Structures are given as structure tokens and as C-alpha cells.
Amino acid sequence: MQSFLGAPLTSAAKADAHPAVAAALSSCRRAFWSVALFSAVVNLLMLTGPLYMLQVYDRVLVSRSVPTLVALTVLLVGAYAFQGMLDIIRSRVVLRIGALFERQIGGEVHGAVVRLAVGAGRSGEALQPVRDLDQIRSFMSSAGPIAIVDLPWMPIFLGVCFLIHPALGLLSVAAAAMLVGATVLTARKTREFGSTVARDTGTRQALVEATRRNAESALAMGMSEDLKSRWISASQTYLTAMGLATDAVSSYGSVTKVLRLLAQSAILGLGAYLVIQNELSAGAMIAASIMMGRALAPVESAIANWRSFQQARDSIRRLSQALTRTAVPRPATELPPPAHELAVEQVTVVAPGTARPIVSNIAFSLSAGDALGVIGPSGTGKTSLVRTLVGVWPAARGVIRLDRAALDQWDMTRLGRHVGYLSQTVDLFDGTVAENIARMGLAPDSAAVLRAAKAAGAHDMILHLPDGYDTRIGDGGAVLSGGQRQRVALARALFGDPFLVVLDEPNSNLDTEGEEALQAAIGDLRARGMIVIMVAQRPSMLSHCNKLLYLAAGTQQAFGRTEDVLKRVVPKAAEPAGTPPLRVVG
Numbered sequence: 001m002q003s004f005l006g007a008p009l010t011s012a013a014k015a016d017a018h019p020a021v022a023a024a025l026s027s028c029r030r031a032f033w034s035v036a037l038f039s040a041v042v043n044l045l046m047l048t049g050p051l052y053m054l055q056v057y058d059r060v061l062v063s064r065s066v067p068t069l070v071a072l073t074v075l076l077v078g079a080y081a082f083q084g085m086l087d088i089i090r091s092r093v094v095l096r097i098g099a100l101f102e103r104q105i106g107g108e109v110h111g112a113v114v115r116l117a118v119g120a121g122r123s124g125e126a127l128q129p130v131r132d133l134d135q136i137r138s139f140m141s142s143a144g145p146i147a148i149v150d151l152p153w154m155p156i157f158l159g160v161c162f163l164i165h166p167a168l169g170l171l172s173v174a175a176a177a178m179l180v181g182a183t184v185l186t187a188r189k190t191r192e193f194g195s196t197v198a199r200d201t202g203t204r205q206a207l208v209e210a211t212r213r214n215a216e217s218a219l220a221m222g223m224s225e226d227l228k229s230r231w232i233s234a235s236q237t238y239l240t241a242m243g244l245a246t247d248a249v250s251s252y253g254s255v256t257k258v259l260r261l262l263a264q265s266a267i268l269g270l271g272a273y274l275v276i277q278n279e280l281s282a283g284a285m286i287a288a289s290i291m292m293g294r295a296l297a298p299v300e301s302a303i304a305n306w307r308s309f310q311q312a313r314d315s316i317r318r319l320s321q322a323l324t325r326t327a328v329p330r331p332a333t334e335l336p337p338p339a340h341e342l343a344v345e346q347v348t349v350v351a352p353g354t355a356r357p358i359v360s361n362i363a364f365s366l367s368a369g370d371a372l373g374v375i376g377p378s379g380t381g382k383t384s385l386v387r388t389l390v391g392v393w394p395a396a397r398g399v400i401r402l403d404r405a406a407l408d409q410w411d412m413t414r415l416g417r418h419v420g421y422l423s424q425t426v427d428l429f430d431g432t433v434a435e436n437i438a439r440m441g442l443a444p445d446s447a448a449v450l451r452a453a454k455a456a457g458a459h460d461m462i463l464h465l466p467d468g469y470d471t472r473i474g475d476g477g478a479v480l481s482g483g484q485r486q487r488v489a490l491a492r493a494l495f496g497d498p499f500l501v502v503l504d505e506p507n508s509n510l511d512t513e514g515e516e517a518l519q520a521a522i523g524d525l526r527a528r529g530m531i532v533i534m535v536a537q538r539p540s541m542l543s544h545c546n547k548l549l550y551l552a553a554g555t556q557q558a559f560g561r562t563e564d565v566l567k568r569v570v571p572k573a574a575e576p577a578g579t580p581p582l583r584v585v586g
Contacts, residue, residue, distance in 0.1 A: 017316060018323040024104035025316075028140070031097045036149050038090040043153040045083040046294050047160075050287035052076045057283030090146065098141030102133060108323055109133050115326040118352065118392055127209070128202060129322045132315035139312035144305035150298035157295035161267075164288045165280055171270055172292040175263035179256055179299040186252040186306045197245055198314060200238035207231045249307045256303050260296045267292050335410060338402040338418055338499045342366045342389075342531050347398035349384045357396065357554065358384040364549060364559045368499075371522055371532040373542045373562065375569075376551035382535045383424055385551070386502050389533060390421045402500065420493035420501040424508070424535075426485045428477035433462055434469040436477075437491045448495060455524060456491035457517025482509035490518065494525075501525055503534040507541055519544055542566075 017025070052072055060069045109129045117126035139145075158176060162169030211218060211227050218224050271285030302309075343365040349358045359381035366372055374382050387393045389400060391407050400407050407415065428436050437452055438444030449469065453459045461484060465471040477485040486509045493501055507515050522544040525532050536542055548565035550558040558565045 018108075018320040018327075020105055020108045020323055021316060021320050024101050027104050028097050028101055031093055031100060032145070032149075035090055035093055035097075035145065038086050038093070039146065039149040039153075042083055042086050042090065043150065043156075045079050045086075046157075047291075048076055048079040048083070050160075050290045050294075053290065054281075054283040054287040057286060058281045059283075094143075094145055095141045097145075098137035098139075101140055102137050105133065105319075109319070112322050112326040116322065125202070125206070127205070129319055131201070131205075132319040132322070135308075135315040136312050136319070139305075139308045142305065142308060143301065144309050144312075147298055147301035147305050148309075151302060154295045154298055157291050160291050161288050161295070164284050164291070165271075165274060167270060167274065168267055168280075168288045168292075171263070171267055172288075172295060175259065175266075175292065176296060176299065178259050178263075179296055179303075182252050182256045182259070183299060183303050183306065186249060186303050196241045197238070198311075198318070200234070200241050204231070204234045204238045207234050245307060249303070252303055256300050260293070260300055263296065264289055264293050334414060335405050336403075338405075339529070340368055340403050341401075342500060343399075343401040343404070344389070345399045345401065347385075347388060347400060348396045349381060349388045349393060350396035351384065352393060359551060359554050359556075362398070362549075362551075362556050364547075364556075366531050366533075366547065368529040368531060369526050370547055371526050371534065371545045372547045372549055373545035374533065374535045374549045374551065375537070375542075376557075380551040381554050382551055383504055386421075386504050386533060386535060390419050390500070390502050391415060392421075417496055418499045420495070420498040422486075422489050422493045422503045422506050424504040426477070426482075426489045426509075428473060428480075428485055428489060430473070430475045432467075432470050432472055433465065433488055436473065436488055437469075437495055439492060439495055449491075451497075452495040453491045455494045456487055456521050457514070458487040458491045461487055483511055483514050486510055487514055487517070490521065494521065497528070497530075499530055501530055501532045503532070505535050505537065507536070507538065515541070 052075075055072055056069065059065075060072065112129045113126050116129070154176060158169060158172050161172040207227075207230060211231070218227055267289050268285065271280055271288055274280035275282055275285055344362055347362045348360045349362075350356065351358060362385060364372075374385065376382055384393065388395050391400075391410075391412060394408075402410070402415075402418075429440055431440060434444055434446070434449050435441075437449045450459065453462055453469075462469055462471075471479070473479050473485075473488075477488065480488065486506065490503070490506060493503065506518055510518060519541070522532050522534070526544065526546075532545075534541065534545065536545075542548065542562055545562050547560065548558070548562045549556065550565055550569045558568050
């Protein structure tokens with residue numbers, strides 16, 4: 001790959017490619033060398049047609065020898081059959097190179113999508129690495145690479161034209177120069193429009209994705225027409241940019257085609273003149289015409305595929321940037337499972353992509369068996385804090401430690417096995433209830449699934465579903481009610497007996513029965529020596545919390561025993577459970 005795709009395509013990869021992208025490109029090198037080898041043989045066999053015409057015109061027609069004609073024709077058929085077989089193999093190899101590239105880099109791209117989705121500043125940005133991967137694979141599997149490997153053979157065919165007659169060679173070189181000039185102009189134009197098309201494509205797709213996610217609200221509140229107008233406007237911008245780019249490529253492609261046809265006619269005219277002057281045979285005239293057509297064909301094919309080639313280069317650059325931006329160091333040493341404490345040391349939280357702190361200077365520590373309630377007015381950063389506690393958002397300043405090891409010393413996958421997290425917006429996957437509880441494991445442990453469901457008080461509820469634990473819940477848990485989704489998500493958070501369980505308003509969709517089950521689950525977790533952190537708005541949910549953290553104005557206002565903090569921040573803290581939601585005072 002380095003020799004021919006390495007010239008234009010991987011020049012970008014060599015300069016600023018992410019190591020994973022460069023490694024994936026290098027893994028395709030051997031396959032591309034085989035394509036180059038096949039192309040060499042195929043191009044050599046391309047000489048069969050001109051040689052056949054030369055022999056027919058200059059030998060067979062003069063000698064009127066039928067056996068010679070038959071022999072030449074048999075050789076021609078054999079050569080073309082062999083060429084066709086190699087062409088099929090070459091096309092299949094090229095098709096599989098794209099799949100090989102995706103297999104090499106697909107895991108890294110998926111990880112980048114997950115991390116971008118957490119911190120993407122713009123809707124749809126997280127899916128850009130997948131679109132870039134598709135673009136690179138599409139180009140690698142197309143006729144573009146074949147056109148590129150055929151280009152180095154152009155001087156050889158032009159040289160043969162010179163051997164036939166210098167005047168024919170000069171005319172062929174002049175035609176080739178004009179086509180190469182058209183290729184350069186095509187490259188310049190596509191570069192101008194490439195970034196604009198990519199940006200408008202992302203905007204358009206982001207609008208569709210946002211509409212899909214909010215379809216219920218859009219229909220219920222009559223937003224469909226306005227959203228449609230926005231999408232039509234974005235589509236018009238995209239279509240205009242795409243039209244300009246396509247017009248540029250198609251215009252130069254048409255000019256190239258006309259130039260090639262004129263050149264082939266011109267070489268026939270010049271050849272006829274040379275035949276009349278007895279400087280050339282009729283067979284040589286026909287052979288030169290075919291040879292020049294073969295020399296110019298790769299240029300025309302390269303122009304036709306230039307836009308996808310340019311898009312592939314841009315995709316390599318964007319994909320490398322995305323992987324670099326989302327790179328997470330993987331600690332080599334596997335730490336023992338946490339079992340003792342969580343320490344938060346002067347932590348400041350900043351949303352990814354921004355600079356303004358949401359919460360600042362948070363400091364507290366919890367031991368095994370503690371349950372912490374996090375309270376405070378809306379907009380004080382409670383959700384942002386818990387995202388940082390589980391490693392979803394990195395701390396801008398300060399350190400979070402599990403058993404004295406900072407979170408960045410853990411491999412995120414290994415850390416995730418010791419963490420249970422229930423986000424404010426419950427996010428379930430299209431699969432069975434059991435698969436969701438088992439965190440979409442490929443071979444879920446049924447006993448662990450049942451244990452987590454029972455710990456969350458969801459076992460009986462699940463048994464009443466049409467297929468029990470094997471009920472498919474659809475995208476986002478569409479077939480479940482809000483309370484059912486929350487209880488399944490709670491069971492998922494408890495799967496695998498994690499040491500740290502973080503719940504962001506876990507009772508927001510629960511009825512009385514579900515809330516009682518949640519409180520029982522928190523009591524059971526404490527009894528088993530786990531740490532529970534829960535964002536809560538109702539005093540009733542604090543009955544199993546032995547510690548309380550109060551946030552206001554983005555800072556920590558109080559931390560300590562529940563009853564002590566409540567006396568400081570909530571009037572009449574001694575009110576019985578079941579009173580209206582907490583009335584916090586700044």
C-alpha cells in the first residue's frame with residue numbers, strides 16, 4: 001500500500017495518522033501488493049490486443065494464411081481468458097481489503113464513538129468516526145485503488161507508441177499531459193468543496209438523529225413542520241455543496257472523455273497520414289491507437305474516482321484526529337478489586353469541550369458500607385458530579401481514588417466491572433431483559449442476572465413480562481413503562497456485585513412499590529459492604545443514607561452525617577418521611 005496508495009492517500013496517514021489508523025493501513029499493505037502484482041500481469045496482457053491487430057493487418061492479410069489467423073486467435077482468446085480471471089481475482093482482493101481495514105480499526109472506532117457521545121459538543125459528532133470508516137472502506141473496495149495502480153503503466157504504453165513511431169509518441173504524450181492537467185484541476189476543485197460537503201453532511205444527519213430521539217415530543221407539541229423546515233434548509237445547503245463538488249468532477253470528467261476521444265481520432269488521422277507516406281503500416285496504426293487508449297484510460301478512471309479518493313484522505317485525517325482526541329491510556333497493571341474506600345480530593349468538574357467549572361473543590365471520603373445522599377437545588381451540578389465519580393467525565397482538577405488508586409490508574413473496562421451506574425436518563429439497549437441486566441455480555445451468567453434482578457426488587461416484575469427474562473424490550477426499552485425501565489436499569493447497575501453504586505435520581509419513575517424495593521436494595525448493598533451514592537430530591541429516599549452532601553451554587557456547602565446536614569440546610573429536618581420534596585435553602 002505504501003508504494004501506490006502510499007503516495008497520495010497515505011501521505012496524510014504518514015504525516016498525522018493515529019497509530020491505530022497507520023497500523024490498520026499497514027496491515028493492508030500485503031494485500032495491496034498482491035493487487036499491484038495482478039495489475040502488472042493484467043497490464044502486460046493488455047498488449048495482446050494491439051499485437052494481435054498488428055499481426056492480422058501486417059501478416060495475415062498479406063499472406064492470406066488461415067492457419068496463422070487461427071493460431072493467433074487461439075492465443076488471443078487464451079490471453080484474454082487469463083486476463084479476465086486475474087481481473088476477477090484482483091477485484092475480489094480489493095473488495096476484501098476494505099473489510100480487512102475495518103476489522104483492524106473497528107474496535108478503536110467504536111470506542112471513540114462511545115467517548116465522543118459522552119462529551120460531544122454537537123449532536124451527531126459522535127457518529128462521524130463511523131462515517132469516516134465507511135468512507136475509507138468504500139474507497140478501498142472500489143475501482144479507485146485499481147485506477148491508481150494502473151497509472152504507473154501509462155509511461156510504458158506511451159513508450160510503446162514512441163517505438164511504433166516518434167510522431168505518434170509525441171501526440172500520445174501531449175494528450176496524456178492534457179489529461180493529467182485535468183486531473184490536477186479536479187483535485188484542486190474537490191479539495192475546495194470537500195470540507196464543506198463533510199460539514200454539511202454532519203449537520204444534516206445530526207438534525208435527523210435529533211428528530212428521531214425526540215419524535216414523541218415533536219408529534220405531541222406540533223413541532224414536526226418546523227423541524228422539517230430546518231432539515232429541508234440543511235439539506236438544501238448540503239445539496240448545493242454536493243452539487244458544486246459533483247459538477248466540478250463531472251465537468252472535468254466530461255472534458256477528459258472528449259479529449260481522449262479526440263486524441264484517439266487524432267492518432268488514427270496521423271497514423272493514416274504516415275501510412276500514406278509509407279512511414280507506417282496499417283497494423284501499426286491500429287496498434288498505436290489501441291495503445292494510446294490504454295495509456296489514457298487510467299487517467300480518466302482516476303478523475304472519475306477522484307472525489308471518493310479525496311474524501312478517503314479527509315476521512316483518514318478526521319478519524320485520526322478523533323482517535324487522538326478520545327485516546328485513553330490503558331494501564332498495564334491490573335489492580336485488585338476495590339473493597340475499602342472512595343476518596344474525592346478537591347475535585348472540579350468541567351463539561352467536555354468547555355472551560356467553565358460546573359462544580360468546584362468537592363472533597364469527601366466514604367468507606368465500605370456508607371450510603372451518601374447528594375442533594376441541592378436544580379442546576380447545581382449534582383449530575384455532573386456523579387458522572388465524574390464513575391469516570392464518564394474526567395476531573396478537570398483534583399483526584400478521585402478507589403482504595404487509594406486514582407481512577408486514571410484503572411483500565412476503564414476493568415473499573416466498570418466494579419461500578420454500578422444508573423443515569424438520570426435511563427438508557428437501555430435493543431435486546432432481552434436478561435441481556436440488558438447482564439450489561440449486554442455475549443454469554444450472560446443467568447445466576448448473576450437473577451441475583452441482580454432480585455437485589456433490585458425487579459424479579460417478580462420481570463416474570464410478569466410476556467417472555468420473562470427473555471422478553472425483547474426494543475430500542476431504548478420501548479415496550480417497557482418508565483418504572484419498568486428504571487427497575488431493569490437498577491438491576492443492571494447491581495449486576496456483578498459492584499463495589500461502588502451511583503444512582504442519579506433512581507426513584508424518578510418509580511411507584512410506591514418500586515421505591516420500597518429501591519430502599520430495600522440500598523439497605524442490602526450497605527449490609528454487604530458496598531458504597532452507594534444517590535442523587536435524591538425526596539426526604540423519604542434518604543432513610544438509608546448515613547451521610548449527606550449538599551451542593552449549591554456549584555460548590556460543596558455541607559458534608560457529614562445525614563441528620564447533621566439536614567439540620568443545617570433543611571428547615572424542620574425532623575419532619576417524618578413522606579413529606580413534600582426537600583426545600584433547600586442557599
